[in-house]
Amino acid sequence: MSTRMLWYKAWLDTRWRFLIGVGVLALATAGCVLAYPRVLQVIAAVGNSDAAVTAIVGSSPIARERLGLTLGLAGTYRGFVWSQLFHNELPQLWCLFAIVIGSGGIVSQAARGEGLFTLSLPVSRQQLVMSRVGIALAELLALAVVPAALLPLLSPIVDQSYTLTDALVHALFLFGSGTVFFSAAFLLSSWFEQFWMPALIMLAIAGLITLARAVNPDLARYTLAPILSAEGHFNGTGLPWMGLLTSLAVSAAFLVLATRNVVHRDF
Amino acid sequence: MPAFTRERSVTDLVIETEGLRKSFAAVDAVRGLDLRVPAGSICGFLGRNGAGKTTTMKMLLGMTRRDAGTARVLGMDAADASCSVSIRARTAFVGDEKPLYETMRVADLVRFTASFFPAWRRDLETTYVARFDLPLDREVRKLSRGMRTKLALLLALCRDADLLMLDEPTSGLDPAAAEEVLQAIVSQVAQRRTTVFFSSHQIAEVEQIADEIAIIDRGRAVLNGPIDDVRGKFHRIQVVFATDAPAHVFITPGIARVIRSGRIVTLIASGDHAPIVTEARRLMPLTVDVGPLTLKDIFLESILMEE
Numbered sequence: 001m002s003t004r005m006l007w008y009k010a011w012l013d014t015r016w017r018f019l020i021g022v023g024v025l026a027l028a029t030a031g032c033v034l035a036y037p038r039v040l041q042v043i044a045a046v047g048n049s050d051a052a053v054t055a056i057v058g059s060s061p062i063a064r065e066r067l068g069l070t071l072g073l074a075g076t077y078r079g080f081v082w083s084q085l086f087h088n089e090l091p092q093l094w095c096l097f098a099i100v101i102g103s104g105g106i107v108s109q110a111a112r113g114e115g116l117f118t119l120s121l122p123v124s125r126q127q128l129v130m131s132r133v134g135i136a137l138a139e140l141l142a143l144a145v146v147p148a149a150l151l152p153l154l155s156p157i158v159d160q161s162y163t164l165t166d167a168l169v170h171a172l173f174l175f176g177s178g179t180v181f182f183s184a185a186f187l188l189s190s191w192f193e194q195f196w197m198p199a200l201i202m203l204a205i206a207g208l209i210t211l212a213r214a215v216n217p218d219l220a221r222y223t224l225a226p227i228l229s230a231e232g233h234f235n236g237t238g239l240p241w242m243g244l245l246t247s248l249a250v251s252a253a254f255l256v257l258a259t260r261n262v263v264h265r266d267f
Numbered sequence: 268m269p270a271f272t273r274e275r276s277v278t279d280l281v282i283e284t285e286g287l288r289k290s291f292a293a294v295d296a297v298r299g300l301d302l303r304v305p306a307g308s309i310c311g312f313l314g315r316n317g318a319g320k321t322t323t324m325k326m327l328l329g330m331t332r333r334d335a336g337t338a339r340v341l342g343m344d345a346a347d348a349s350c351s352v353s354i355r356a357r358t359a360f361v362g363d364e365k366p367l368y369e370t371m372r373v374a375d376l377v378r379f380t381a382s383f384f385p386a387w388r389r390d391l392e393t394t395y396v397a398r399f400d401l402p403l404d405r406e407v408r409k410l411s412r413g414m415r416t417k418l419a420l421l422l423a424l425c426r427d428a429d430l431l432m433l434d435e436p437t438s439g440l441d442p443a444a445a446e447e448v449l450q451a452i453v454s455q456v457a458q459r460r461t462t463v464f465f466s467s468h469q470i471a472e473v474e475q476i477a478d479e480i481a482i483i484d485r486g487r488a489v490l491n492g493p494i495d496d497v498r499g500k501f502h503r504i505q506v507v508f509a510t511d512a513p514a515h516v517f518i519t520p521g522i523a524r525v526i527r528s529g530r531i532v533t534l535i536a537s538g539d540h541a542p543i544v545t546e547a548r549r550l551m552p553l554t555v556d557v558g559p560l561t562l563k564d565i566f567l568e569s570i571l572m573e574e
Contacts, residue, residue, distance in 0.1 A: 002383040005379050005382040005383065114367060115366070116364075119330050120360040120362070125348075266325075266332055267330045267331060
């Protein structure tokens with residue numbers, strides 16, 4: 001009973017972040033699906049016209065190459081969904097909410113006062129951390145699965161279809177590898193009393209990675225991006241199991257370290 | 268440092284610390300604290316701001332780790348993680364700021380807290396909800412300071428705990444609300460022989476309900492024992508002379524302080540006062556009066572002696 005209540009408390013602590021996340025990701029998915037007919041019109045209009053491509057992205061060879069790639073992927077519904085959703089919007093938004101959900105916890109709550117009530121309950125600190133981690137991981141799994149599951153449901157609206165299996169593979173890789181962002185924020189939250197500090201640090205790191213990728217696109221292969229988007233599954237070169245396992249191992253290490261910090265901390 | 272402690276067996280003591288120390292960076296919060304709180308007592312824990320009261324309570328509950336010394340609560344080592352859980356299962360703590368979950372409704376917080384304590388007293392819950400007039404549907408953050416304190420106390424009392432540890436339980440309350448809270452504490456002790464260990468700046472309320480006292484200053488216990496014993500040890504001896512008081516240096520042991528003012532010499536005795544009176548009479552004064560010290564005076568004298 002008491003364990004269930006700890007989970008309930010962890011849910012209360014994170015539910016608004018989670019619900020907003022579900023809403024935002026669901027809207028992004030719906031927006032992507034519903035935009036497909038318009039994208040097809042744009043592709044038809046652009047065609048092979050150099051003038052049209054130049055009008056859109058200018059004369060930069062890199063930009064032209066990227067547009068060509070995007071248009072090429074958008075030629076099929078599966079390619080469009082992957083390039084827009086699983087390769088771009090979902091990983092970015094999902095990781096943002098993973099960071100937000102991972103921020104806070106008993107350290108910042110104790111600094112605000114209410115954590116002392118929790119700490120006076122007859123539960124171990126490991127139990128406190130585990131309940132928070134358990135609920136957060138369940139929420140993050142839902143954040144990955146719900147938008148993916150919407151795809152097979154919404155696709156018929158635009159006369160397309162998307163298999164649930166395909167969607168779930170992407171969702172599970174997004175969850176499995178993106179958990180690193182959650183666990184890193186969770187680890188930082190075991191050091192910093194301010195709720196916003198872990199989120200700020202993580203967003204700064206994510207910003208730096210994005211900047212580095214923009215400067216040198218080849219760097220993308222050394223980031224989590226190919227695993228988050230399950231790129232190998234999309235282009236048929238196989239699932240990135242090693243990357244996924246490495247991400248999970250790093251996440252587990254971060255969580256163990258965070259638990260140790262909380263257990264040994266003075267409140 | 269005078270320390271008045273009753274000889275008790277270890278099992279009689281609900282709280283027992285020896286040489287307890289805790290530092291935060293360069294600040295020594297608790298410096299070798301020796302503390303004994305007997306079972307079934309109401310022990311007032313007095314000290315100035317920053318004396319180490321809250322840090323001591325946190326160490327006793329396993330929220331803060333000690334640097335050195337020992338701390339046993341209900342016979343268990345407070346520093347041991349699993350013992351600490353057992354201690355908290357039998358202890359009800361109310362923090363100074365009355366930390367509660369702001370966004371929960373009162374009824375939900377009661378239900379939440381009850382789930383952790385198998386011996387939760389539903390009868391007391393009903394009684395205190397009615398007596399404190401608590402609005403069950405209201406969110407905790409919308410409660411007044413007084414209501415918040417009463418809710419925190421309800422959550423503590425209904426646990427059927429062996430030890431109530433209260434950090435400034437009446438701070439910020441009006442006299443009527445403070446009295447209501449004190450009466451609830453006393454009635455809990457009367458019904459169940461719960462031990463109460465409470466810190467306070469209100470010496471009057473310590474005098475009102477406590478039978479034991481512990482005074483802490485700069486992280487050390489300067490007094491600890493039954494309140495009547497402590498009162499019995501401290502006396503004010505007022506010596507009045509016909510002319511200006513002689514510049515006599517009192518040598519009898521047990522004189523904590525000498526205050527000279529014109530024809531009057533006031534001696535604060537912290538032990539057996541009879542030999543001091545004898546020495547004073549040798550100076551041929553007009554009168555020698557011996558009287559008790561108030562708890563407030565004892566508190567102030569203890570701190571001055573430590574300084």
